[in-house]
Amino acid sequence: QVQVVESGGGLVQAGGSLRLSCTASGLPFDAYSMAWFRQAPGKEREGVSVISWSGSNTYYADSAKGRFTISRDNAKSTLYLQMNGLKPEDTAMYYCAAEQTRPWTAITKMWASGTFTYWGQGTQVTVSS
Helix, strand or coil: CCEEEEECCEEEECCCCEEEEEEEECCCHHHEEEEEEEECCCCCCEEEEEECCCCCCEEECCCCCCCEEEEEEHHHCEEEEEECCCCHHHCEEEEEEEEECCCHHHHHHHHHHCCCCEECCCEEEEEEC
16 A cells, blocks of 8 residues: 655744655655645645656756755655745645656656646645745
8 A cells, every 4th residue: 555644844934944754655666756746725736846766857846946955765765855945925735746657758747737646645834924
C-alpha cells in the first residue's frame, strides 16, 4: 500500500522560512518523480515544483522561482521543499505527489495538469503579514 505523508507546515511570519518534508512508502522511491502542489482557500490546486527521480531535473512555478528549492534524498525516501522569503499569498495546503518515472517532458505536463498518481493528505502553511 502506497503512503505519502507530508510534514513541516506551520505558522510563520512574512519573510520567514519553512522546510516541508514528504516521505513515500510502498513504492520504489527512486523510480518516481515527485512534486509539490498547493491549494489556497477558494482557489484551484496549483503546481509548485517538480523533481525527477534522480534530482537532476527540477521545475518551478513562477511564484516559487528564486524563493523555493525542491530536493530529494532517495536513501531516505524523502522529498523536501525549502521555502524562503514566504509571503502571505503562499498560505495554502501543500501536497506532495508521486508519479512513476517517465520522460521529463511527460512529467512536467502531468505536473502542470495535476494528474500525478499518488497524493498525500497535505500540510498547512500559513504566512502572517
